[in-house]
Amino acid sequence: MEPPELSGIEQQLSELIAGVLSGNRIHIAKAITLIESGDFLGDLLLSRLRGNLRGIPVIGFAGPPGAGKSTLIGALIGVLRERGRSVAVLAVDPSSPISGGAVLGDRVRLVGRVNQSGIYFRSLASRGATGAIARNIRAMCRVLDAAGFDVVMVETVGAGQSDVEIMGVADVVVVVVPPDYGDSIQAIKAGLLEIGDLYVVSKSDLPNSRLMASVLESMLSGRNRRVRVMTVSAATGENVRELVDLIWSELEAMRASGELDARRTKIHEWEMREALMDRIKSIIESALTEDGHLEQARRMLASGADPRELGRRLAGEVLRTALRRLEGQDGAR
Secondary structure: OHHHHHHHHHHHHHHHHHHHHHHHHHHHHHHHHHHHHHHHHHHHHHHHHHHHHHOEEEEEEEOOOOHHHHOOOOOHHHHHHHOOOOOOEEEOEEEEEOOOOEEOOOOOOOOOOOOOOEEEEEEEEEOOOOOOOOOHHHHHHHHHOOOOOEEEOOOOOOOOHHHHHHHHOEEEEEEEEEEOOOOOHHHHHOOHHHHEHHHHHHHHOOHHHHHHHHHHHHHHHHOOOOOOOEEEEOOOOOHHHHHHHHHHHHHHHHHHHHHHHHHHHHHHHHHHHHHHHHHHHHHHHHHHOOHHHHHHHHHHHHOOHHHHHHHHHHHHHHHHHHHHHHHHHHOOO
C-alpha cells in the first residue's frame, strides 16, 4: 500500500495530466508554474506527457527592444486563428535581480487576443539565465504541445546578444528589426545576424523600412545559405499573411532536408547539458554549505586569505565531498 503522501502526489499528478491533455487553461498554467519553479512534480509531469507529444513547431522572435515583436505576434495570431490553428505564446520578460520574478509579468501586451479561444499567453521571467530565454522554456513548449496547441511562439526580451539563446528553443527564428537603422544595426551586429532564419523589418508603413531591408540583405549576403528579408506592417496588415506562409514554407523545407530533425536533436542536447550542469551545481552547492567548507572558508577569508586562491584550493575538497555524496545516493537506490 502506498504511503498517504505518495498517494496524494499521484492523484495530484493524474489530475494535472488529465487537465493538460484536455486543454484546461488552469491546469496548463499550474503545469508551467511547476516547471518554472523547478518543482520535482514538473519533471514527473514531463515524463508522463512524453507519449502525447506531436512535435508542434516552435517559432522564436528575437530583435532589439522597440522592434514591435509583440505587435507583430498579435497580427500573426490573427491570421493563424483565421486558418483554424491554435496558438500559445511564451513571452520572456527581464527578471528582477532581487526576486527573480518577471518585471513585466502582469503586462498584457497582446490586448484583445489573450482571452480568445484557441490562444494562450504566458509571461515568464528569465531568472538570471545568461541570455533572455527562461530556463525551462523548452519543457513548457512540450506542455503546450501535449495540451493540443498547434504552434508555440516564443518572444525574447530583446536584450541584444543574449537573444541568440533563442536558437536553443525554436525551430525557426524570426529576427524583427525596426525601420530606423541607427541603433538597430548595432543590435543586429551583436549576434542576431548569425541566428535568424527569416528577417523582418517591422512598421513598413513608416519611412526607411525599404532602406533598412536593403541594408539587411547586404549584411546577410555572407551567410552560407540564402536568408529571406521582408518588410511587414502589423498596423496595416501589409505582408502579414505572406510572413505566415513564409514561416511554414521554411518549416517544410527544413523538414524535407532533415535540418529540422538535426536542429531539434541539437536543442535536446543543449537541454541535457543544462540539466546536467544544474545537477552538478546543486550537488557542489550542497557539499559547500553542508559539510563545513563554507564556514572554514569564511574564517580563512577573515584572516586575510586571497579569495581566488582559496577558491582554487577548496575546489578539490568540495568536489571530493560532492562525489562521496553522489556515490552514497547511487548506493541507496
